[in-house]
Amino acid sequence: VANEEVRDEHVEACLSGGGSMGEIMRSIDWSKTPLGAVETWSPTLRAMISFLLANRFPLLLWWGPDYTSIYNDAYRPILGKKHPHALGQSVRECWSEIWHVLQPLIDTPFKGGPATWMDDISLEINRHGYVEETHFTIAYSPVPDETAPRGIGGVLATVHEITEKIVADRRVLLLRDLASRTAEAKSAEEACAIAAGILSQYPKDVPFALLYAIDADRKRARLAGAAGVLMGEAASPMIVDLDGQSGHEQVWPLADVVQQGAFQRIENLSQRLARVPPGPWSDPPDSAVLMPIRSNISHQLAGVIVIGISSRLCFNDAYQGFCDLVAGQVATTIANARAYEEERKRAEALAEIDRAKTLFFSNVSHEFRTPLTLMLGPVEDMLNRAESLHGGVRKELELVHRNGLRMQKLVNTLLDFSRIEAGRTHAVYTPVDLAEVTQELAGNFRSLTERAGLKLIVDCPPLPEPAYVDREMWEKIVFNLLSNAFKFTFAGGITVSVNAAGDHAELVVADTGTGISEHELPLIFERFHRIEGARGRTYEGTGIGLSLIQELVWLHGGSITVESRLDEGTTFRVRIPLGAEHLPPDRIGAARTLTSTALSAAVYVEEAARWLPDDIASSRGVASSSPWPTPDLLSPDPAAREVRHSRTSPPRQRILVADDNSDMRDYFSRILSDTYIVDLAANGEEAFGAALNSLPDLVVADIMMPDADGFELLRRLRSQDATRSVPVILVSARAGEEARIEGLQRGADDYLTKPFSARELRARVDARLELVRVRKKVEGERGRLAAIVESSDDAIVSKDLNGVILSWNAGAERLFGYTAPEAIGQPVTMLIPTERADEEPVILERIRRGERVEHYETIRRRKDGTQVDISLSVSPILDEYGRVVGASKIARDITERKRIEQERRELAVAIALRETEAELARVTRALTVGELSTSIAHEVNQPLAAVVTNAEAGLRWLNGETPNLREARESLALIVRDGNRASEVIRRIREFLKKDSVEAAQLDINDVVREAVFFARGDLLKSQVTLRCELCAELPPVRGDRVQLEQVILNLIINAREAMAPVADGQRELVMISQKFAGDGVLVAVRDSGAGVNPQDIDRLFTAFFTTKSKGMGMGLSISRSIIEAHGGRIWAVLNDGPGLTVQFTLPAASQNPS
């Protein structure tokens, strides 16, 4: 009783309180634990326990060397199901699954080290029946106890579980990434792919995920992204049917999710899938959730996301909420991307409509030009024959002409407009004296304004520097502004001035006309805007004039402004920068590539004159005073206009015209037939026939024709030798620069745009024919030269100093395989093998210095990649000033020569080799005989000994008291036989040694084997080798050299004998085998029971100088191989199943008809 009381006191002292843990602790009989009865506890332990039990923070005490666990109420949740067994249990058992992690952390403080601390320790623990991902903040500190052996009684663990916080933080991070990084997605697919990429970076929460997008027809779902699993595997089918028609079980019940629009959880994945995507842990996820991805259309899902559930986390509300958020975020992303996509499609559709409109505009303008040409051309011609015209007819013709020109102006304006619209206007800026040019342009209106009673003041003082303008455009600006001013001014005058204003030039066109109302002013530069009810000389107008001018001004980097007051007048100010810095450098002084839309001043003036009352206009005869405006007038070269007159008449040249429009054909014919013979054709097909029929000097062809168009005709003409060089002028209504370039690229000599004037046509035709004449003359000379070059067997190639190929003859094609079109324009380095790449710079350098390179032997590469030996001579090409501008090279194929040289060399080597081999074979044979000397001696000795013995015996038979003549005779017969035998042996040896030429004879291979064995058997006997022969009796004969084959076999026997030397007595066995091989060949094998060789050496055995013997040259097998291979056979070695090696060779059977 007394003891109990004492114990109770202690219990009361240290185990009092402590909530439920205290209760449990009190109920334990501690004497049965490693800690012992409570009354034996050290004061420190008691103090620690009462401190621990009373503490509200999770605390754990590991006491004693076994780390017996004692913990408080707050620590219980951390243990889960491990409570209450954990109490009094060693930590090693309690936390067995993480003991390897904990041990060093606990040991350190317990063994006197510092307290351990970890901010976030990730532990995989099993406390609720499954392994769980957990995170803790821990602090383990030593508890000093004087009574403990080392002064430390245990370790106090302060533990704070932070799993929820860590997991939540991670999920927040994921969602943030998802929100921020998918924003840039441009399509739903991309959005899914990006989302999948992000999800795959968070495998702990999303071990795997599949993003299925639902097709527009709602029948199928397509895999748009996958994380943690490759797309298209069993677990991640690319396509999932949603209509449920397909009978087989779907991996994921997407259809259910789509129908119900609600999430589903799938468990027991391992039963569902042969291979569950593994995830980051050692166990794959066992469940997954399917979340609907909503779209911005109600009740319609954009897709379904499948999310694997971590095998290390409990699928609780937080986890489900997280999955909801992921699905929501993906939905938002997809919706955004879809919206973006649709926006983009709309914009593209609009742009497409715009493009179509512009194209239509451009086409329509071009279409106008063809009939215009047909109208203006004849009219112009008629007017030129002025004297023959009746006055009234002439007037009417002038009317037609004028209106034709006016229409041309409109069409050109439209064309300008459509070019600007399509961004295809290519201004050509040249420096001009703007004041002078403008003064000149304005001057064209002087007589007109004066006739209308208006004053024209032109004030253009010189500018300090030239302005860079496109002349045609500047003309249009000035003429349009002037005719505009004229149109609206009935009294007063028009002032045109150009002044420098800082770094700008300013053109001012001011009138005293009717003015523009204030509310109209902001609109006048708008396209198609016309001022309603404005009072002017005419109502004509398209409403694009000012708009076009504004565009033209902008193309000069300038600006246009207007000031106006009704009834007071209007002032337009155009400001353009001086200098060229503001302009694109490549357009300055560039060649004009577009058909000109320029019109002469007369066109404007004529048109404006029509606005005047008829009496004023006609009485002054304005129209007739100006030359007929044709594009020719703009030609900078007056000589072109003169060609017609300087033409030499005889002989008449032939021109072939192809056009499907009969009016057009007539027009061509009329213009050209007075000078040339004109053949007409209605399409390309017909024209080609005509050309072949009678070769024209020139072909003029419309591009747009039925059957074969102009390009096709051009192609056909160029494809025929006869017509290849006939110049071709293509005619088209399409004025675009692309059309022109295309025509020229396809090999047209010139390109004419409708409308064109008769004069322009004549000029072009004349010039082209003149060129042809000159070219023909030059070509005649060049042709002779070219024929020489072409017919040369050598490759003749020229190149420029950059190594670009300029010409290529037939010889070059033969030598290198490239045709001329393939080679010309290519770098010559394409012929040079990479390893010789440094030759070309050296050659080029010498050529630049004007040196020649002669008969340089090198290697070049053909088109097919093969190499060719060539001899190369390269000479510089000089221009007329003696400068080196390129190089011509003559390459000769020296492959054949090289081959012959090589063959000679090889032959010499082969002969030497053969001699060496024969010598070697003889030496080896001698060595073989040496090896076998005792054996051979034995073979000689044996019969000799017999001879001597028989002779002695014979003597004795004779010397007896009664000589036995019969026995004596018998003895003599034996002597003769043995003597012969001895000499036969000697003969064979001599033959074996002497032999040096190869003699092929029909042989029974078994005889050869036996002969070899005969030489060797004494040797084998001496070495205590048992010999066995398994020779097949029915072998076909072989053809070969007996001695050589014997040598091979002997060699194999000697090798075998040597290989067996280390083997114990009684176990040396040599088997000689002959048998049929592969149908009609024979195989001879020599099998020993020796030491064998290393398997890796087996193939090297037959290599010269390879030997496994301690002495030996390593030549024997090498020579054997060359002998056998020379006999058409093969020799190789195989390791036996048992000990030893078999070396065998095959020989083909002798053919039935030995040659």
Added chain:
Amino acid sequence: MSEERPTIFVVDDDASMREALKNLLRSVGLEVQTFSSAQEFLSSERSKAAGCLVLDVRLPGLSGLDLQRELAQANVQIPIVFITAHGDIQMSVRAIKAGAVEFLTKPFRDQDLLDAVRQAIDRDRASRVQQAEMAVLRERYESLSPREQEVMTRVVRGLLNKQIAGELGISEATVKMHRGQLMHKMGAGSLAGLIEISQKLLPAKSRRAPQ
């Protein structure tokens, strides 16, 4: 002990050599049996007449030296004349040590071979005579009673009758009786004769000098 003509066994793998040897040996009136290998010789029915073995050293399968060893192990005592085409000293030393009569190198002088054979035959004859004597003596010894054998052993060791009686625990008179019996049975006329017989007969261990 027959007076048959001695037989010479020739073992040589070379047919010429076999024939030549047979010819030579026959020419001096010897019976000859030839064998082409050691195995053939071992498995053959051989005549019991005195003779010798003319043996080629180098033979396929069992070599001549191997055969010599085999015969010794089987306690077949037949003198051997070795012949070889190319003997070396080591080999001949081995052969002679193992009891060969002669070691001849081919080609040999016929007289040398014949001498060697003659010597071998003589040796065989002598050994056969000796073996016959021994058989008689052994038979006689076997006819002694155990007690007589015990007494003989001690007599030969030179013990006196009194001493023998003491050792065997019998009376001197009985010793004397046994002694007389055994002298008679062994055919020994004197003590010296008995000692001579016992030396021929007794195994080495019982022949240890009395000391």
